[in-house]
């Protein structure tokens with residue numbers, strides 16, 4: 152059994168896998184990290200390996216306490232990836248984006264793929280049909296947009312994500328919801344239209360904490376898979392076992 156751990160900038164997500172079967176899912180904060188991981192390891196004594204992708208503030212040392220329970224693969228840019236990295240600064244590319252690209256290549260072979268991860272930030276990653284990783288974009292995620300409007304102004308309230316009633320917001324709250332939610336869906340549809348103009352044939356994977364909320368609001372039809380990063384971690388692990 153494998154425990155996959157995704158340390159994002161907002162939350163930690165974990166999954167237990169028995170080969171390719173998703174057995175268990177948890178989500179928690181950094182504060183709860185030690186307690187939750189210990190709990191999962193006790194609950195599933197068959198876990199023999201842990202695979203970690205971290206872009207948040209947990210590093211390799213934070214996992215040392217679990218080394219006597221399971222073997223740990225901490226993903227960094229020295230592990231094997233099934234794509235050619237054409238990013239100009241490969242050493243600063245987010246590990247989560249590399250893991251997502253791995254999942255896209257292994258699950259959807261020989262196709263152009265666009266991965267959109269709607270988490271703390273929205274990341275866009277494009278991997279072409281020849282398995283070249285080209286890059287994409289980084290923009291603020293939904294919560295970040297609401298929080299920054301509040302934090303960097305004197306008058307704007309802090310709101311939580313809500314379906315806007317209209318594009319034309321007729322109150323402060325409705326204007327904010329329209330700006331954040333309609334702004335982001337227009338951004339995503341705009342990027343998708345740009346990729347379509349380059350090549351009509353590509354698949355789109357939408358994941359992250361806001362994937363389901365966004366999927367139903369996009370002009371383009373996309374199926375959300377909130378677990379794509381955890382599934383991709385399992386695949387990255389397996390890919391590195393087959394030497």
Ligand SMILES: Nc1ncnc2c1ncn2[C@@H]1O[C@H](COP(=O)(O)OP(=O)(O)O)[C@@H](O)[C@H]1O
Nearest residue numbers: 159160161162269270271292293294359360361
């Ligand atoms: N319980 C929750 N706590 C925090 N964010 C949540 C929650 N449920 C959904 N979200 C949404 O998920 C986004 C963060 O997604 P997530 O994939 O967890 O981020 P990250 O991988 O960067 O930690 C936020 O923009 C927020 O709107």
Ligand SMILES: CC(C)(COP(=O)(O)O)[C@@H](O)C(=O)NCCC(=O)O
Nearest residue numbers: 159160206243244245270271272289
């Ligand atoms: C862009 C990110 C902050 C996204 O993090 P997340 O929203 O998943 O928490 C992360 O992928 C990262 O730190 N990237 C490094 C810069 C880059 O990818 O070029």
Ligand SMILES: [K+]
Nearest residue numbers: 268270272274
């Ligand atoms: K992201």
